[in-house]
Amino acid sequence: MSSKSTLQKSYPWVTTPLVASAPMLNIALPPLAVSVSAAAGLGFLAAGFDVSDLDQKLSQAANLVHQLPPSPLTKHYADTGILPIGVGFINWGADLAQSIAALEKYRPCAVWLFAPEDQPRGLVPWVERVRAATRGATQIWVQVGAVGEAVTVAETLRPDVLVVQGSDAGGHGLARSASVVTLVPEVVDALEARGLGTGLPVLAAGGVVDGRGMAAALALGASGVVMGTRFLASEEANVARGYRAEVLRAEDGGVSTVRSTVYDGVRDIHGWPRRYDGRGVINRSYVDAVEGNMSAAENRRLYVTELEKGDAGWGPDGRLTTYAGTGVGLVREALPAGEIVRRVRSGANDIVKRIATAED
Amino acid sequence: MSSKSTLQKSYPWVTTPLVASAPMLNIALPPLAVSVSAAAGLGFLAAGFDVSDLDQKLSQAANLVHQLPPSPLTKHYADTGILPIGVGFINWGADLAQSIAALEKYRPCAVWLFAPEDQPRGLVPWVERVRAATRGATQIWVQVGAVGEAVTVAETLRPDVLVVQGSDAGGHGLARSASVVTLVPEVVDALEARGLGTGLPVLAAGGVVDGRGMAAALALGASGVVMGTRFLASEEANVARGYRAEVLRAEDGGVSTVRSTVYDGVRDIHGWPRRYDGRGVINRSYVDAVEGNMSAAENRRLYVTELEKGDAGWGPDGRLTTYAGTGVGLVREALPAGEIVRRVRSGANDIVKRIATAED
Incomplete structure (x- = not known):
């Protein structure tokens, strides 16, 4: 079965090529996830590394789905009891037992596994227990950022979907990686060369913001895309007004953003395995740390004070x-x-048609 | 006039969308440049930062063009006297007067300007004198790696072509930049918003290796592509056997390559403005410098000794x-x-058609 029909079969309410929303920590809560799925995409709820409120989040998501007008999505939920959103974990921190209990209860359509201490072996118990707990109702997505990682993950975990994240992505990812321009095709080729590619959809993440990026991802061999940054400016994203204003202000992202671990430090988050860092817009925390040689403690202290300023x-x-x-x-x-999902999808279609018949 | 017809008019032998070869220092010599143009692409000869042998290189290129069988390219050369290859300069080092003398004599179809100390003002005399010396026969290409740079270059220099290089590129480029996935569309939008986009073709460079990458670049808004890395494995590239073997061996390029200034140091090249570094495959020079804290002098000494090993x-x-x-x-x-040019171009066409009619 082709990767496209695989996705269509697994998530019958989606329109392919698929647009998914990334499980952005603290930001991708039930309203965002459900809105994306309701627009025939696939929305992910962020469980993150502290899953103590996952049950509550999934309960809220289920309530939101119940309130949707009738559609293929609500019918699928009524027919199967599979909650038509996914849940994203940050696996170096997430508690397995607590997560399994919530997944068993709410049966989301997918989990997105990311950043175990030990890749891929640390995910083996997750894959086994998720599959057992929901008898396969919950599919396994695994995020990777390199070709070697993609191959070992595909061999060891046999995921249902591979999320291939390139260097342009915001938030956390491999500190060293290629963009999706070279990473997606090399992953696709490596899987195919090892007989692992059949029916394993590859989704491109990192740098896809509009229809142009989505059309590019399809050209590179992806079956769909995951977007994070674009959804920061969705009405449903749980971001402060100041955060959103900064997203709308920042431009020339290769210059105005940077990959760093400084932001983890000031936020007092210390669990990320060393191979990861996170991309964010350059601000005083970064400048002071890197150019000013400020101590981590002082930088953290100033961050905490800054919290009082709000937006x-x-x-x-x-x-x-x-x-x-x-x-x-x-x-x-x-x-x-939902409007973002529809615009990106139709924008991609328009661009594909335009370049196929291009005289310009 | 659309960007595509602009390119077709300027370089009547090319097939659009355009495939160009990058002016890789010491590697892109006349045989590579002429072969790329002979395959209906646009080949660039590297003049680099030391132009003392540019006259000789252009003379060799002209001889090679004279030896080609009759074609639209040879006819264009016979009709106009415009040499159907470009010349790439590294402008922090290249001598203007010496360069102008060679350009005036051989009239190549384009110069590619890159990395002046002062961007864009350092290029103003180059643009003026090149245009005057060849009465417009030699077009101006300028390489940029950020949106801000693209806008100021377009405003100040009014180039004929903008080469937009993303972070995946090999060799030198901006130390901090986005990949072409976000950089090309943001540049295109920024030019258009300022009325600078009309008739100014944007070519994508960095990560384009095959038809998939080329199709992606077109989706992102580029009028064509520049490839460097792929041509390292062309028969005409002036690379040692050991270099080529390493290009063919290396995989998982986001992990196996790195952006660094270490390689400039060991090669005793110190003229690059601070905003640039270069991407290369990780080797002992890099590991010793970054993990081993080896002094630059010792690293250089070991490099010089290593030269004796050859391949x-x-x-x-x-x-x-x-x-x-x-x-x-x-x-x-x-x-x-030439085979690379043809395969990439036809591969891109196939992919565009495939995704336009995709059921897979």
């Missing part, structure tokens, strides 16, 4: 973190998440 | 530099340069 704490002269990808300059207005 | 000096345990982009893992065989 005014974001921005290039602020200290509150604006995780965002290099595509931040392409994000120019806040829209409902 | 055996390349590789992950060697010290001779393998500049290459993250697409190095997609380069799997050495082919004639």
